[in-house]
Amino acid sequence: MRIEQIDEFRWRIPRQGKMQVEGLVFASAEMMKEIGQDHSLQQVSNVAHLPGIIGASMAMPDIHWGYGFPIGGVAAMDGKKGVVSPGGVGYDIN
Amino acid sequence: MRSGLSRTDIQPRLRDLVTRLYQNIPTGIGKGRTDLRLNRQELSRVLGRGAAWAVEKGMGVSEDLEYLEENGCLEGARPDLVSDKAYQRGRNQLGTLGSGNHFAEIQYVAEIYDPTAATALGLFSDQVTLTLHSGSRGLGHQVCSDHIRIMVEAAARYGIELPDRQLCCAPIQSPEGRDYLGAMSAAANFAFANRQVMTHWARESFMQALHLGPSQANLEVVYDVCHNIAKFETFEIDGRHRRLCIHRKGATRAYPPFHPETPERYREVGQPVLIPGDMGRYSYVLVGTERAYSETFGSTCHGAGRRLSRKQAKKQTRGRSLLDELEREGVVVMAAGMATVAEEMPEAYKDVAAVVDVVEGAGISRKVAQLKPIGVIKG
Numbered sequence: 001m002r003i004e005q006i007d008e009f010r011w012r013i014p015r016q017g018k019m020q021v022e023g024l025v026f027a028s029a030e031m032m033k034e035i036g037q038d039h040s041l042q043q044v045s046n047v048a049h050l051p052g053i054i055g056a057s058m059a060m061p062d063i064h065w066g067y068g069f070p071i072g073g074v075a076a077m078d079g080k081k082g083v084v085s086p087g088g089v090g091y092d093i094n
Numbered sequence: 095m096r097s098g099l100s101r102t103d104i105q106p107r108l109r110d111l112v113t114r115l116y117q118n119i120p121t122g123i124g125k126g127r128t129d130l131r132l133n134r135q136e137l138s139r140v141l142g143r144g145a146a147w148a149v150e151k152g153m154g155v156s157e158d159l160e161y162l163e164e165n166g167c168l169e170g171a172r173p174d175l176v177s178d179k180a181y182q183r184g185r186n187q188l189g190t191l192g193s194g195n196h197f198a199e200i201q202y203v204a205e206i207y208d209p210t211a212a213t214a215l216g217l218f219s220d221q222v223t224l225t226l227h228s229g230s231r232g233l234g235h236q237v238c239s240d241h242i243r244i245m246v247e248a249a250a251r252y253g254i255e256l257p258d259r260q261l262c263c264a265p266i267q268s269p270e271g272r273d274y275l276g277a278m279s280a281a282a283n284f285a286f287a288n289r290q291v292m293t294h295w296a297r298e299s300f301m302q303a304l305h306l307g308p309s310q311a312n313l314e315v316v317y318d319v320c321h322n323i324a325k326f327e328t329f330e331i332d333g334r335h336r337r338l339c340i341h342r343k344g345a346t347r348a349y350p351p352f353h354p355e356t357p358e359r360y361r362e363v364g365q366p367v368l369i370p371g372d373m374g375r376y377s378y379v380l381v382g383t384e385r386a387y388s389e390t391f392g393s394t395c396h397g398a399g400r401r402l403s404r405k406q407a408k409k410q411t412r413g414r415s416l417l418d419e420l421e422r423e424g425v426v427v428m429a430a431g432m433a434t435v436a437e438e439m440p441e442a443y444k445d446v447a448a449v450v451d452v453v454e455g456a457g458i459s460r461k462v463a464q465l466k467p468i469g470v471i472k473g
Contacts, residue, residue, distance in 0.1 A: 008455060009452050009455045009456040010456060018255065018257075026390075026395075026452055026453060026456050026458070027452060028448065028451075028452055028455075030448075031448065031452070043258075045257075046256075046257045046258050046261060047261065049255070049256070049257050049261075050254075050256075050261065050263060051254060051265075052265075052266075054331075054336075054338060055391065058390055058393070060344070060345050060393075060394065060395035060396065060449075060453065061395055061399075061448070061449045061452040061453065062344065062395050062396060062397055062398060062399035062444070062446075062449045063344075063399070064399050064400060066343060066344070067242075067260050068258060068260030068261045068262070069261070069341065069343050070343070070344075071343055071344035071399075072343070072344045072345060072395065072396065072399065073341070073342075073343050073344065073345065074340070074341065074342055074343075074345045074390055074391060074393040075340075075341040076329075076338045076339070076340050076341075076391045077266065077338060077339040077340075077341065078336070078338065078339075079266060079326060079336070079337035079338055079339055080266070080267060081265075082265070082266050082338075082339055083254065083263040083264060083265055083266060083271065084263060084264065084265075084266045084271045084274055084275055084324055084339055084341075085245065085261055085262060085263035085324075085341065086238050086241045086242045086245055086262070086263075086274060086278070087242070087260050087261055087262065087263075087343075088263075088324055088341030088343055089238070089278060089322050089323055089324050089341060089343055090238065090322045090343050090344070091234065091235045091238045091239070092194075092229045092230070092234065092235070092322050093229060093230040093234030093235075093237060093238060093278055093281040093282055093285060093322055093323070094229045094230050094234065094281065094282040094284075094285030094286065094320050094321075094322060094323055
């Protein structure tokens, strides 16, 4: 997967294939070495495929692998045309 | 929560205080208190009303609700769409902490980074604070399981192409999407009520252990934030107001100063964000920023993130006495199960300071204060 550094704390996963938006990860260079060893960056890119996603598929520096969506993930969906996913919330609701 | 007490006020009675908390707030996977048993009808009211239900029952004051995200109740909750099995699992779990990474922690304000914001949040050096971390327990877990099953099938039926089956979803406006949002919001309301009940019992614990009246302990809610939720929020994008369904999974809302949903008291500094670390080191209080609003739909991080798996953590603690180790560091811990303490030991987590430095460096939150733990109860 291609990952580009935007600034000291921002990393972009450019759109490829059927991604609707790009991925945006907040992390330091040191964290990036560890992040993604558990496929969580792939999950950020997967979430970017969802219909109606707005802006970017985002991940916070505490990101790690979760069911479908990474834990530490943020996804904004269009209120009319978007989708809602239980994996985007997880089991421990609220 | 912030208190009116300093660390030196409670230090001599710290062990009693932790014991009281442990007695008053059920932890672990077991049932809740026998004096809080709900029939289905009452539980349905909890799912509809959220934290306000508890306040109406005398557990808390109406002012508490001002300092809860969404005032402790998601509109659009549909208790009638929560399955019998979920009701069954939630029936005896209101007012319980649970296990895993859930905790109640007594802390003190160890460092202040932004004195103006700290004053607005009512925080001062050496002040005793208390953080509760718990959610919708088995009821919410069941709601998630129920709807994942439905959504796997629904996604296929609506022809939504998914790179991973686990992304199962349905259009927000479809029956399946609306049903999930209704049931999930009901579970979220259970979580708000759950923490409100425990807030009340935490106040009682302080009064009992320290022999104080309510105004002396003066435990006030600083803020209560969700971190596993999907809900409708309105954002201004390119000059247009858009209603979006924001999914935050292990992420926290971080609204900027002057946002209409930021409580009046915090108007000029932004919405408080609580970032728990591990039970040995520290946690943080942050505030949201304008940049978070425009770039991350008003979102920031949630916590430290695990460094070791639960299994690895348990392996590394063999032969060690974690409770003694923590006590030597000045943290009194009481837990229902030692396995949980092992899984949750400080080294099992990444350093939350590094996480917080990234979100501050990126400009999506601002550091206000650091809290250090002195007493912890866990499941």
